[in-house]
Amino acid sequence: MAGSDAAPELEMREAFGRALVELGQREPRIRVLDADLCTSTKASLFRDAYPGRFVQLGIAEQNLFGVAAGLALEGFIPFPCTFASFAARRGLDQIAISICYAGLNVKIPGSYPGLPTSRAGASHNCLEDLAVMRTLPGLRIADPGDNADLLAIMQAAVATPGPVYFRVTRLTLPPLPRTALGFQWGKGVILRPGKDVTLFGTGMMTSLCLRAADLLAADSVQAEVVHLASVKPIDRELILESAGRTRCAVTAENGTVLGGFGSAVIEVLADRLPVPVRRIGVQDRWIESGGIDELFTLHGMQPSDIAAAAQDVMRARAGQK
């Protein structure tokens, strides 16, 4: 896999900062823009390496994305960096019209997505970015499952003209099993084959799906784990192929289940191959401050919850037949 040499033991945000620096060396057109969060997002690593190519814009996210559009118009490849919340909610109009509608070459990292954002609470736990960003035509979206994935996504983002949104988790994630595929837009990968149920994961939830598959194996259930880092475009063929075999599925995402990744999967299935699907993620409620582990437990997003959903959806399939 491209970038398989990325050190897996880093926090993903640290891997992000390093990848920015690495890409910046190869691609002189890259500019990194910040809205007063650089040592949190780790865009600061780029600032330290190339101070002349770093643009501080203060706490003004609308302007952040507008300025990014302007820099893209001048031939640069801007990475406007902020938390996912402030991209998806504060800068949405500018991302939509100045960047996406104009088709500009801007790469938007959404940092601190989903639950594991420290104890900041609802306003900082961005649950809606995947759903919101999915509505914008022409925007590619990815949610990396580990650091190698992130690096490959960032490489693909730079190599692909046009707007891209990708998530950067704050946590240290365990490395996913490596495959030959690397990251490609619109391509997913089977990380663990199985015949009884498909677990479709994106972002950090894929590794929880793998742990769920272990739990299921102990109950003699062979779960297939499919990692879909490319949320848009999504791998229709693989979704149909895998669910065509298992005839039931669970989706898992680090965000709201309304309109996000799970909905993207069932949109594909409803069209061609309706099978029962359970969607793991936040079930339409505001997040409270709390510890990461306890939040995942509260919201039913632990490996055991995924495994339970798999058992449940297999029963639903059986009931259908």
Place this chain on the structure above:
Amino acid sequence: MAGSDAAPELEMREAFGRALVELGQREPRIRVLDADLCTSTKASLFRDAYPGRFVQLGIAEQNLFGVAAGLALEGFIPFPCTFASFAARRGLDQIAISICYAGLNVKIPGSYPGLPTSRAGASHNCLEDLAVMRTLPGLRIADPGDNADLLAIMQAAVATPGPVYFRVTRLTLPPLPRTALGFQWGKGVILRPGKDVTLFGTGMMTSLCLRAADLLAADSVQAEVVHLASVKPIDRELILESAGRTRCAVTAENGTVLGGFGSAVIEVLADRLPVPVRRIGVQDRWIESGGIDELFTLHGMQPSDIAAAAQDVMRARAGQK
């Protein structure tokens, strides 16, 4: 149906303005806020009736929603009025945090949603509001099918504590067949019974579904037409009941099919009763300026397109069996 006396021949925005005035008379706590669009949205009717309860805030949508939150905190029932685009994209952070997260009693009309917004083009054709607003916990969402529906929704909005988002189409819509139900949160209604396929419509698309059902009847297909004005909460029971009988469905919405109303319907079905579903709406592309009729044709949203999708999904169901 509540409000069945609303004159159907009015443009819906005109019916909206009149309903504001009517509600304003009964409910003195109502305040109408404007962001320099009042004669377009027809909030101007309220201004003319109760100038002292109308607040002009100029072209500043972030402030519009923030001020609405503040007024709600003082016990008022604010209606911050602007186009759906500027609510869903420009004011999203304020709607999310200042209003919804705080659980405030603000009623947000989204005017000029979807295609029929004159020739303004992509930035004004709001396709994403349903998908975006659906991500916000605690926000109720409705898309009225005609003027009587709109009035009932506005009455329900005022009667229900907490935040509400509802759409106000610009066009004159034909009246839907009246039923005993009226509008209730989380309740849909069968406008035309049928056994072969369910057409789930929301907003103005329901009347196109009825016309599609006529076309289908000519081909001896008995389509059931279900109107779901309450997009969130959505009528899970009715969706499951109707699709349980017909075993295939078409959804129709005046907006993007990614994450919006159609996705809400298939989220319900995927969970319990997976059946093939086709989603009518804008298929992930930016809208160009153009005539309303030709835009509906271009985007495959005419009654004939709905009928064709119904035929198609019935074939898919047959293939499945």
Place this chain on the structure above:
Amino acid sequence: MMRDQVGAPPEVLEEMAYRIRRLSMEMITYSRWGHPGGSLSAADILAVLYFDVMTVDPARPDWEQRDRFVCSKAHAAPAVYAALALRGFFPIDEIYTYCELGGRLEGHVHRGGLPGIESSGGPLGIGLSVATGMALGLRSKELPRPRVFCLLGDGESNEGNVWEAAMSAAHYHLDNLIAVVDYNKVMAKGFTWDLMGIEPLADKWRAFGWDVLEVDGHSLAGLQEAFHQLRWVRPRGRPLVLIAHTVKGKGIDRAEFNYKWHTHAPDPETADQMLRALARAYGRPEEGYSRLGLEHSKETFYGGE
């Protein structure tokens, strides 16, 4: 007066301003949609920009050394399209595709095929950020010559995004950035002072770190002078805003200072009269609406019901 020190002869500018007004009304009338008020108020500014001030090459719309133009008040598209067509960016007849499905002239300016349009707009308040990014980019590319011009509405300055951009442009000392506020005192639904007061406007820009010049936005010579000054005279290190005092709807009698003509398409007969009066006012041969009797068919959607 320093008129003789600057470029284009006055009669050319006047002709262009006249034709921008004409063509704007032709477009809006023919498509039956659009914003006359803010197109007409900006006509003189656009004439001076495109025919005197800005270095552009219609044959090479992406020429690196060109001056850039961002129309933040993107609803003034008709005036911009007119200026571009007159300047030779595309055939004048194409203006009649304004707002037509499949055409390149969208209802709000949009980067996407039409030469000369740099960025996409529609929502107010977003353009100055884009212009700021371009100005930063030019500096980063060490292209000292090109300047970025950005046209703003007065009502538009209610939008916080404008002030975010203004603050950042001053922070980065972008003296290659010039904003022009079309200060026509009217927004969509009334006067600025009634709807949302913006005075003291010059003080606001100054407090945000900009140099300010106030000009009569309908004096071609005055605009020329102001732009000339900004090019050669004024001290550098700060972005500049031209507060151009204008009349909304300027040139069409009943539209002047009248918010009702902010967005409103005249019927063909009315347009014909308006254009005749406009020609007379400019001392030009009387010329009416060119497509009288050639209008599209009415919208049919739900028409029958």
Place this chain on the structure above:
Amino acid sequence: MMRDQVGAPPEVLEEMAYRIRRLSMEMITYSRWGHPGGSLSAADILAVLYFDVMTVDPARPDWEQRDRFVCSKAHAAPAVYAALALRGFFPIDEIYTYCELGGRLEGHVHRGGLPGIESSGGPLGIGLSVATGMALGLRSKELPRPRVFCLLGDGESNEGNVWEAAMSAAHYHLDNLIAVVDYNKVMAKGFTWDLMGIEPLADKWRAFGWDVLEVDGHSLAGLQEAFHQLRWVRPRGRPLVLIAHTVKGKGIDRAEFNYKWHTHAPDPETADQMLRALARAYGRPEEGYSRLGLEHSKETFYGGE
């Protein structure tokens, strides 16, 4: 000095400021998360507001005649919670539930159960609009007495939403609205002048139609005087902003003017030293971190991998 004309005795205010600082550090240390810098810089402002200026009744947090307070820089939650607890809105011991799952003290101030918190925050820039709405609402209810106070960060004034709100509050002559800018010169990642210059800040507010008072935000007497002035002395008809010059991290030596303590939880031993030093500086009996040795278990998520 007009100290004797105003309410609370200086020693009470000083005690409260001291305890707001203490409790803020206790909370942040115990929960291992939070924003010391902006909590400490606002401690004196909050002490004066809650113990001298604002009319509130802890027994009736929703009392109609109360003064309202909106904390727009919602990350200063620890200082606000401390002030509320000290003022009697909830038991002081509850502060140790700050950021705990199931508790009422969210990481950013949130309307939802905790008495005394009026509105929800987190994203910067949104609070002044809410405060403006409240001030408008009070006027509409013909409640002349209550005032609305809104605490803003200096970095926060980069946000356009602040200026939208400022413009509208002036437009509506909301002299029952008082903003306080905690002008501590430091944002999250550095000094304002490095990251995004906001000077001349007073001119900006003035140009947006506000009356401006500049005060030493750590002089309790100075703050009292300023608030007193705004209540009885100054002419009416305009909203007022107090630009309170402060020191980020004020009171904890190594945190002062240091952006690294914008968001950073000290380990318990460090907190213990800090609190002892703080006590000494206030001439109080030396008192360390009260929960030394009682910290939560470490996060386990992915911990083992």
